[in-house]
Amino acid sequence: GQSLEQPSEVTAVEGAIVQINCTYQTSGFYGLSWYQQHDGGAPTFLSYNGLDGLEETGRFSSFLSRSDSYGYLLLQELQMKDSASYFCAVRDLNNFNKFYFGSGTKLNVKP
Amino acid sequence: ETGVTQTPRHLVMGMTNKKSLKCEQHLGHNAMYWYKQSAKKPLELMFVYSLEERVENNSVPSRFSPECPNSSHLFLHLHTLQPEDSALYLCASSPGGRGVSTDTQYFGPGTRLTVL
Helix, strand or coil, rough: CCEEECCCCEEEEEECCEEEEEECCCCCEEEEEEEEEEECCCEEEEEEECCCCCEEEEEEEEEEEEECCEEEEEEECHHHHHHHHEEEEEEECCCCEEEEEECCCCEECCC | CCCCEEEEEEEEEECCEEEEEEEEEECCCEEEEEEEEECCCCCEEEEEEECCCEEECCHHHHHHHHEEEEECCCEEECCCCCHHHHHEEEEEEEEECHHHCCCCCEEEECEEEEEE
């Protein structure tokens, strides 16, 4: 099975940098994905790490270390619109039809 | 706009009602999914269809019945639900198959279901 742990809530101010961690216990996965979900909205794909290391996409970066069973999403130059929930997710290596999600981290960005 | 639509957006039903949720994807994907999202819990995968064939039923009670008439449409038929079934039901699609490029899922906006 797969288990992904995230902090439930994080608060930061506009312009700051925030890191959202995801630690996992899995029996194997293809890569680590990150999704953003605003209140009342659909989860939308943000970033993907198939290999260890850092992936950068504009203000957002994501990191994976398989040896440490750990990944994180880094948000820079925070804006009010970044207030949302963020989920990490994996696709099961042994059953590629199955995706597993963390319980999500609610990010509150304050002025 | 993710290319995945869901109707209705909100649904209130009694425990004895029968209703259906509809999902449509305009992305040409081969795989479609139903998820249940409850407060403070991870998204729970319910069903997976690949090329219109059900390939995963994640121990979901029989009061939830999926249907996939073609690769663009997915339904979730509901009957004799319980109050604890109240949640946000999300539909998603992905290209399907194996491989790194197929890991991304595209979600619809969800149906907020309340069972009285």
